[in-house]
Amino acid sequence: MPRISCSIRAIISRRPFPFVTFFLRNLHIAKPIDALVDTGSPFTVLSTNDIMSTRLPISKMQSGEIVSLAGFRFFNHPIKNVTMNFRTETDELFKVNLPTIGSLIPTKLDKKTINDVKHIPSIVGNDFLEDQKLAFYFNPSVKVAYLEYKI
Amino acid sequence: MDDEQVLKILKRSEEDSKWLSRKYDELQSKYEGKILAIKDKNVICDANTVEELLSKLEEKGEDLGFLLIETVPPKNISFIL
Numbered sequence: 001m002p003r004i005s006c007s008i009r010a011i012i013s014r015r016p017f018p019f020v021t022f023f024l025r026n027l028h029i030a031k032p033i034d035a036l037v038d039t040g041s042p043f044t045v046l047s048t049n050d051i052m053s054t055r056l057p058i059s060k061m062q063s064g065e066i067v068s069l070a071g072f073r074f075f076n077h078p079i080k081n082v083t084m085n086f087r088t089e090t091d092e093l094f095k096v097n098l099p100t101i102g103s104l105i106p107t108k109l110d111k112k113t114i115n116d117v118k119h120i121p122s123i124v125g126n127d128f129l130e131d132q133k134l135a136f137y138f139n140p141s142v143k144v145a146y147l148e149y150k151i
Numbered sequence: 152m153d154d155e156q157v158l159k160i161l162k163r164s165e166e167d168s169k170w171l172s173r174k175y176d177e178l179q180s181k182y183e184g185k186i187l188a189i190k191d192k193n194v195i196c197d198a199n200t201v202e203e204l205l206s207k208l209e210e211k212g213e214d215l216g217f218l219l220i221e222t223v224p225p226k227n228i229s230f231i232l
């Protein structure tokens with residue numbers, strides 16, 4: 001079964017967290033993104049930082065369902081017609097076309113809030129794993145993690 | 152951009168991501184609280200805000216489509232997602 005390898009990073013409290021890298025594309029975006037694989041998250045979302053680094057105007061993106069994350073409130077603003085490209089361990093592309101992907105747009109756009117949320121990463125959630133029929137292996141003690149799919 | 156180019160960018164970005172993960176302790180001490188642009192296993196730019204980072208990258212003539220943008224949370228921060 002093809003695998004997509006993840007990197008393990010001790011971002012908080014020296015605990016290992018699994019990250020997966022993908023290349024996001026749509027009409028206005030073409031960039032690599034590192035996302036936390038979070039099976040506890042029902043949503044797959046792009047972080048405020050990742051959205052801002054595409055130069056999309058976040059002040060015009062304050063719409064969508066309200067979600068609460070890490071003590072902050074965000075609009076889960078849908079970005080349309082995206083393709084997420086992953087690289088397998090056998091150097092092939094695993095492409096996922098989505099009608100929309102969520103983006104975390106803070107409900108408050110003042111400087112303090114933007115600064116406070118800048119460390120919240122993009123997230124690949126269990127919606128994505130289920131929809132794409134991906135299994136997730138994570139062994140933090142030996143720092144191994146990967147996504148796996150059946151052909 | 153064709154699939155070959157996407158694969159090439161992805162391979163480089165994955166290597167950069169793994170490099171960041173390996174060097175995280177060292178980089179966190181140096182760049183605590185910052186936003187970093189990483190290319191070819193190097194921090195090519197750091198800033199306190201995305202706007203500042205984008206402006207610096209523009210001056211350097213860097214293409215954002217090829218760079219990994221990462222943040223380094225302060226050591227004393229802890230949050231549950």
